[in-house]
Amino acid sequence: MGMKPSPFGTQIPYEEKDLKVVGTNPTARPDAVDKVTGKARYAADINVPGQLIGKVLRSPHAHARIKSIDTSAAEKLQGVKAVITCDDFPDMPVLHAAAGEMIVNFRDVTRTMMAREKALFDGHPVAAVAATSESIAKAALKLIKVDYEVLPHVIDVVEAMQPDAPLLNEEQFTKGVEPAPEKPSNIAARMTSKLGDIEEGFKNADLIVEREFNTKAAHQGYIEPHASLAIYTEGGNAEVWTSTQGHFLIRAQLAKVLEMDVSRVKVTPAELGGGFGGKNSIYLEPLAIVLSKNSGRPVKMVMTRDEVFRASGPTSGTNIIIKIGVTKDGRITAAQAILNYQSGCFPGSSLPLCTPTVFTRYDIENVLVIGNDVVCNRPKVAAYRAPGAPMIAFGVETVMDEIAEELKIDPIEIRLTNAAKEGTQTHFGPKLGPIGYIETLEAAKVHDHLKAPLEPNQGRGIATGFWATLGMETSATLNVNQDGTASFIYGTVDVAGGMRAAYSQIVAEELGIPFENVRAIQSDTSSLGFNFTTAGSRGTAAGSMAAVKASRDAITRMCEVAARIWEVEPDQVVWEDGHARPASANVGDFEPLSIAEIAMKAGFFGGTIAGHAEINVTGGGPGFGTHLIDVEVDRETGAVKVLRYTIIQDAGKAVFPEYVKAQFHGAAVQGIGMALNEEYIYDENGIMENPGFLDYRVPVASDVPYIDTQIVEVPNPNHPYGIRGVGEVPIIPPLAAISNAIYDAVGIRMRDHPMSPPKVLAALDEAAPAAAAE
Amino acid sequence: MTEMRYEAPTTLDDAVALLADSKGSTTVLAGGTDVLVQIHMDLIEPDLIVDIKNIKELTAIKKEKGGYRFGAAVSGVELMDHEDFCQTWPGVMDGVKLIGSIQVKGRASVGGNVCNASPAADSVPALIAAGATATIVGPKGKREIPVEEIATGPGQTSLKDGELVVSFFLPNSPAGSGGAYQRFTPRTEMDIAVVGVGINLTLGDDGVCSAAKVALGAVAEKVLVVEEAAAALVGTQVDEAALDNLAAAASAACRPIDDKRGTKEYRIKVAGVLARRVALIALERAQGGQK
Amino acid sequence: MKKHHISATINGDEVDFLCETSETLLDVLRDDLNLTGAKEGCGTGDCGACSVTLDGVLVCSCLVLGVEAEGKEIETIEGMADGDELHPLQRKFVEHIALQCGICTPGLLISARSLLEKNPDPTEEEVRFGLAGNLCRCTGYQNIIKAVMDAAQEMRGA
Structure with a gap:
């Protein structure tokens, strides 16, 4: 996969045991009451005395050289306290770092947050102001004069790859190609992933199907626009409250682009109003800090929805070619993919994750994948829930469907024939451990959904998905309080409100105390060591590993305290059901000590009890899922209605089962939206035409059906509770499942995304004369 | 920075005087669901906003001799809550109910929907098909025009400086009349019509269509009244052949553009499809004795 | 910039505030009255995150001007629970x-x-x-x- 796991990582083996808290549904989630009463504080809800309002001036051009910027008139406007441009930030050399599931380059990060030589997309920041009111700040933006030399632009990935395409960066030569090219190109890098002998594999095939797919960029669509509040103090420290999935990562990026010591930047993540991968990068934060520094006052900045769409990262639009060869009995002999991914204005799409995992659902000996990372005049892409994978499944899973039909094999059977299982060699390197792919397919095979009758123009589709679970740096502290309650300080970000509950469940289980006695508390960057961002389905999977480690560390400390009280050796004390007990009758006849009793006496007997985890989690268990869907196609308008939806997924172990199902619902509906209507639309000048929720059509409640869910549990052997990541897998199959269902309904294969009414109707019209001729 | 003035007159005369005397740009504010979006998006920066919701002629719904009258600033929800109006004008209400979400309809008025002059406005084809007229006041007094004469192009109206739409009048239809409006959108709600069709028709005692009016939205620079489409229905029992002719005439009348919401070909085709579907609903309502 | 003085009832309490013409009811609630329960997701009435009731009618507070609230009764999420008793x-x-x-x-x-x-x-x-x-x-x-x-x-x- 993209990031190499650490050889010094932490894995804790799975232990089967009776569970009291893990696997149950808490009656009240710790974050819920504040959220239903409007008291939860999101970044835009925070105000401090004396704050200014910051606004950003953005490029109205898709591609333009910035010849000059005149801010003098804006600076003179009454109420304006600071105006900044790229001149207020140091230029950065090429320097790569991990940011969520994607890699960033600081040369590009500093140019993304504020354009330098060129504006590279519609919405690219070129200047920012801070003023005493929003209306004054907006008026000031109008007074900034930018002299642009408009350049030819390129939006489409295939067009951007052509030798005569307008170049975004004249100094960019395709990496990963031998010999090194002499001509610059928009193709930033080529990557490959190989297994076996691809040519030999296709020679052994009885049937080869090769198809081309195109997908449009889609946005994460979080309802909370990016918001940041920054205070730069006279002492040279910066404090930031912001909407982010990874405050430590934001701190690291800020320290780098502002050339500050990491210790001088403190970032507090506010309650997060949705991220889905899109809130792993700095956007407003560095601008707010420098505006605060220059004005001497706190500065608050909130994006408009228009800014969110135009200038924060969507996922890549893609062009994908999938070629699969099979024997007559449906066994895959070879599989090949070409992935052309838009990365936006700078390199760095999700290809490092996608190239090595295109075919990981299947056990295939011969694989070749070539990925091209292509820049074009769009905002830099960001991760979006299993970044890049739904488009791959759109290709692979519809080709599998076509092959199954051609060979007259049931679509579930052909997947079972080729299914990845324990010991399957992946094309990203290791062999797979125990996984639950086959279990999801077997569960699908006997699901009631398959028995429901279909009416004319209705069809059924199936598709499957795979995604790995990220580990990475994870730190946490568990404080055992004087009254025996526990405060668990975590350094991931609770991106959707389920992690606080899950962590509390894990700690309660480990300590043997009631769920209600544990409170999980979000850290800022000063209260814990570095945590990687909350990405790659790692929140509960990796965070709970830290919770286990910190809990067990605290238990060791509590056993030491008990030993001191009883005047025995620590190894003569065991922890059971929330109490320290003598390990055996030989130790002595001591009444068990409760956590509260120990906590109360701990001060005297050695000091306050706390447990720690500062680990790099490895061994994240890959997740697999199978989706079933029924659709109805209106042959006269091309409208596709989703009638029924079933998700079956391996969670390893569902800590909070109803919440896991809620994750499935949400991801599937995002997938349905992406499949049917969501797309970035650009006009001929490279200006985004639908930067709002009216024309960027995320699903509304009446667009979607009831979603049935089934959790399969094949424990991850490297996690003490067997947990796998669950949040990303369920967004992967919907595109393919819907395409397959449309085919089943009306006999057309949709390979262009989105499968919107005009496209479906055009495909039906194209197919009609052919059908009539047959 | 210029000051944005806000006035909320309580009489028509005061409103007209404000509009007529205003120097600089003036915006009439009814429900505000278009105006506030335009201000938010920096598309307009009015010097004066005239809020017309405190004028009684603009906010009343009442039965009059020969028909129904409702103020131009009456909100969608107020119309939806008016049982008798809804029963009398189901076709008009088909359109009104589609103006945005429930929240939006809590503010949005038919007058605003008409005067915003979007070719995709949902209430407009329905009103036109129902034969609605608008009462306009201005510095030179009062005039009454058919609704189809208000919008002249996207965002453009025939209203003169200082003029204001006060109310809409829906004339009683003969017995055996029925109306309907439908639109096509990719989402089930919260969307802008890719095509909208409003049809009213009247059946004689013999079940033969004696009169019809067909209006198409979002297929041209303004809502189109398609006489050929109406002619396809008149004199028929609204049978298959008539519906085919209706669909063909509706499609033929379209002169749409390609835009982010739909292609030309798509709009032309769906206009015919929708015309047929809407005619059947109107027919059913006519047969059921509803208007 | 000259501001309007507006009196309204919010969650049963009489409230006075000053606002510019261009400020929306949502801006007033969030920025002037510190009632941040209503959220701005779009500012154009397309997401409903700012929903409140105005004289009992459900509206997007981003599509209402602060000045239009004069004399009106507004209910927001902050007034939904009855003390500690959730609705x-x-x-x-x-x-x-x-x-x-x-x-x-x-x-x-x-x-x-x-x-x-x-x-x-x-x-x-x-x-x-x-x-x-x-x-x-x-x-x-x-x-x-x-x-x-x-x-x-x-x-x-x-």
């Missing part, structure tokens, strides 16, 4: 996991309350269409629909 809808949202990130939740609750006031016994489809003006990106709506149906049943029984 049945709030309780059912918690119980059914009808929220994840929670940014859309205040708007959805206000909309749902308004829906049930008009239609105490809605079908699932009526709830789906009735809440179509409120976008939620986390939940796929399923548990929201369940919570509203369940709350409706409880409220009918009460």
Whole structure:
């Protein structure tokens, strides 16, 4: 996969045991009451005395050289306290770092947050102001004069790859190609992933199907626009409250682009109003800090929805070619993919994750994948829930469907024939451990959904998905309080409100105390060591590993305290059901000590009890899922209605089962939206035409059906509770499942995304004369 | 920075005087669901906003001799809550109910929907098909025009400086009349019509269509009244052949553009499809004795 | 810039505030009155996160000017619970996991309350269409629909 796991990582083996808290549904989630009463504080809800309002001036051009910027008139406007441009930030050399599931380059990060030589997309920041009111700040933006030399632009990935395409960066030569090219190109890098002998594999095939797919960029669509509040103090420290999935990562990026010591930047993540991968990068934060520094006052900045769409990262639009060869009995002999991914204005799409995992659902000996990372005049892409994978499944899973039909094999059977299982060699390197792919397919095979009758123009589709679970740096502290309650300080970000509950469940289980006695508390960057961002389905999977480690560390400390009280050796004390007990009758006849009793006496007997985890989690268990869907196609308008939806997924172990199902619902509906209507639309000048929720059509409640869910549990052997990541897998199959269902309904294969009414109707019209001729 | 003035007159005369005397740009504010979006998006920066919701002629719904009258600033929800109006004008209400979400309809008025002059406005084809007229006041007094004469192009109206739409009048239809409006959108709600069709028709005692009016939205620079489409229905029992002719005439009348919401070909085709579907609903309502 | 002096009733309390003409009711609630429960997701009436009631009518507060609130009664999420006693809808949202990130939740609750006031016994489809003006990106709506149906049943029984 993209990031190499650490050889010094932490894995804790799975232990089967009776569970009291893990696997149950808490009656009240710790974050819920504040959220239903409007008291939860999101970044835009925070105000401090004396704050200014910051606004950003953005490029109205898709591609333009910035010849000059005149801010003098804006600076003179009454109420304006600071105006900044790229001149207020140091230029950065090429320097790569991990940011969520994607890699960033600081040369590009500093140019993304504020354009330098060129504006590279519609919405690219070129200047920012801070003023005493929003209306004054907006008026000031109008007074900034930018002299642009408009350049030819390129939006489409295939067009951007052509030798005569307008170049975004004249100094960019395709990496990963031998010999090194002499001509610059928009193709930033080529990557490959190989297994076996691809040519030999296709020679052994009885049937080869090769198809081309195109997908449009889609946005994460979080309802909370990016918001940041920054205070730069006279002492040279910066404090930031912001909407982010990874405050430590934001701190690291800020320290780098502002050339500050990491210790001088403190970032507090506010309650997060949705991220889905899109809130792993700095956007407003560095601008707010420098505006605060220059004005001497706190500065608050909130994006408009228009800014969110135009200038924060969507996922890549893609062009994908999938070629699969099979024997007559449906066994895959070879599989090949070409992935052309838009990365936006700078390199760095999700290809490092996608190239090595295109075919990981299947056990295939011969694989070749070539990925091209292509820049074009769009905002830099960001991760979006299993970044890049739904488009791959759109290709692979519809080709599998076509092959199954051609060979007259049931679509579930052909997947079972080729299914990845324990010991399957992946094309990203290791062999797979125990996984639950086959279990999801077997569960699908006997699901009631398959028995429901279909009416004319209705069809059924199936598709499957795979995604790995990220580990990475994870730190946490568990404080055992004087009254025996526990405060668990975590350094991931609770991106959707389920992690606080899950962590509390894990700690309660480990300590043997009631769920209600544990409170999980979000850290800022000063209260814990570095945590990687909350990405790659790692929140509960990796965070709970830290919770286990910190809990067990605290238990060791509590056993030491008990030993001191009883005047025995620590190894003569065991922890059971929330109490320290003598390990055996030989130790002595001591009444068990409760956590509260120990906590109360701990001060005297050695000091306050706390447990720690500062680990790099490895061994994240890959997740697999199978989706079933029924659709109805209106042959006269091309409208596709989703009638029924079933998700079956391996969670390893569902800590909070109803919440896991809620994750499935949400991801599937995002997938349905992406499949049917969501797309970035650009006009001929490279200006985004639908930067709002009216024309960027995320699903509304009446667009979607009831979603049935089934959790399969094949424990991850490297996690003490067997947990796998669950949040990303369920967004992967919907595109393919819907395409397959449309085919089943009306006999057309949709390979262009989105499968919107005009496209479906055009495909039906194209197919009609052919059908009539047959 | 210029000051944005806000006035909320309580009489028509005061409103007209404000509009007529205003120097600089003036915006009439009814429900505000278009105006506030335009201000938010920096598309307009009015010097004066005239809020017309405190004028009684603009906010009343009442039965009059020969028909129904409702103020131009009456909100969608107020119309939806008016049982008798809804029963009398189901076709008009088909359109009104589609103006945005429930929240939006809590503010949005038919007058605003008409005067915003979007070719995709949902209430407009329905009103036109129902034969609605608008009462306009201005510095030179009062005039009454058919609704189809208000919008002249996207965002453009025939209203003169200082003029204001006060109310809409829906004339009683003969017995055996029925109306309907439908639109096509990719989402089930919260969307802008890719095509909208409003049809009213009247059946004689013999079940033969004696009169019809067909209006198409979002297929041209303004809502189109398609006489050929109406002619396809008149004199028929609204049978298959008539519906085919209706669909063909509706499609033929379209002169749409390609835009982010739909292609030309798509709009032309769906206009015919929708015309047929809407005619059947109107027919059913006519047969059921509803208007 | 000259401001208007406006008096209104918010969650039963008489409130006075000053606002510029261009300020929306949402701006006033959030920035001037510190009632940050209503959220700005779009500013154009397309997401419903800023839903409040104005004289009992459900509206997007981003589509109402602050000056239009003169003499009006406004209800926001902050007034939904009765002291510590959650409204049945709030309780059912918690119980059914009808929220994840929670940014859309205040708007959805206000909309749902308004829906049930008009239609105490809605079908699932009526709830789906009735809440179509409120976008939620986390939940796929399923548990929201369940919570509203369940709350409706409880409220009918009460």
